[in-house]
Amino acid sequence: MSPRTSPPGDREAAQVAGAPLRADAARNVAQIRAAAIAAFRGRGLDTPLEEIAAAAGVSKATIYNRFGGRAGLIDAVIGKLVAAEMYAIMDKALQVADPWQAIATYVTDRRDLQYREPAFTDALLMTYPDSGQLAAIATAAIDMTISLVQRGHDAGVIRRDFTAEDLYYADVANGLALRKLPRPARQDYDRRIRFFLDSLRPR
Amino acid sequence: MSPRTSPPGDREAAQVAGAPLRADAARNVAQIRAAAIAAFRGRGLDTPLEEIAAAAGVSKATIYNRFGGRAGLIDAVIGKLVAAEMYAIMDKALQVADPWQAIATYVTDRRDLQYREPAFTDALLMTYPDSGQLAAIATAAIDMTISLVQRGHDAGVIRRDFTAEDLYYADVANGLALRKLPRPARQDYDRRIRFFLDSLRPR
């Protein structure tokens, strides 16, 4: 069972083109999207909607009109935020022939994404299960770790007692620390990634 | 510089005996303390005070009357919750002669405490700096890791690039994951402690 690496229902065209938006509504959608991306980057997916609305120059109610609520807004921008990169990271890892290198590449790239986009941790945690895109990312990420760890065990390149859950737990822990603590210097962060990778090798 | 292993101002006698409490007030203090300990154990140090008051059978205002607020309440019960155990853990580690065993013992005991008492993570994070006891625990814990890592490096029993900050970061990350994710089975948790300890050894 190799994991899915593309989103189930890619709705880049936010509105599904059921009915064309009026000019002012379309303009607002664009402004809200831009504001949401910036806000989610800076403060996480739990940024107050009122703040996003203010940044977009509209009223809070307009976000509800256009996106239905937070989950809809997340669905509309998560692709730009993390989904695209996440699926690229998974594809890249799947193409690495050496089982250990596949794991190392995947873990390194994923931690890098986590460092640059804290919102990715929200995806892992399924903080907003109402967002289909978010749930899809979480599922795909979990499938991916299961697959990679299986490959690693078959090839004997990771310690026997290491499980996919261990990897998931470690990534979530790292993401939570990134949000609560002052962001570590990149060199410290990278060093800790090396520690973690080293701890996976057979003894 | 060996770390302090006892609290600066041990105020087990909550009231400092400035003036004896009236009978009803003393009874309420006892009930609030018991309720707070249970609540802090179950939900963390950010449990709404109103909930603690209800469990104690008093009004929210009484907590403010008796303890001044959340920080005071934490100060009054943190000893029972984690301070006593934490200082015991530090003393125990300081008495282990072998530098590596000292680190292993300390990390293992501390993670065990973290598993049993999630409130300990709040101490590490200094979520409530107004609580003197909490701040003292955090400071002592940090001093302790610095001292242990220094000893480890002097004896060459841990990898050269490992720092005390790395240990702090890992412990905080672990504590946050413990609170956000469903609590892992003890055997999984212990295995992850072993992974972590293994990752500290020289390469």
Add this chain to the structure above:
DNA sequence: GGTTAACTTGACCCGATGGTTAAGTTAACC
């Protein structure tokens, strides 16, 4: 058992946030 100071508390106020709606505004089309 009466006086008083200690004590408790319901009822507030506040700010933050999610969510809804009536009423007004505006783009689009004839």
Add this chain to the structure above:
DNA sequence: GGTTAACTTAACCATCGGGTCAAGTTAACC
């Protein structure tokens, strides 16, 4: 340029949590 449906929004309600206070209650002491 008039009609209308789409659209926006200020105003509103609700919840939650911290924090305060006037007014009532009660323990303690004479």
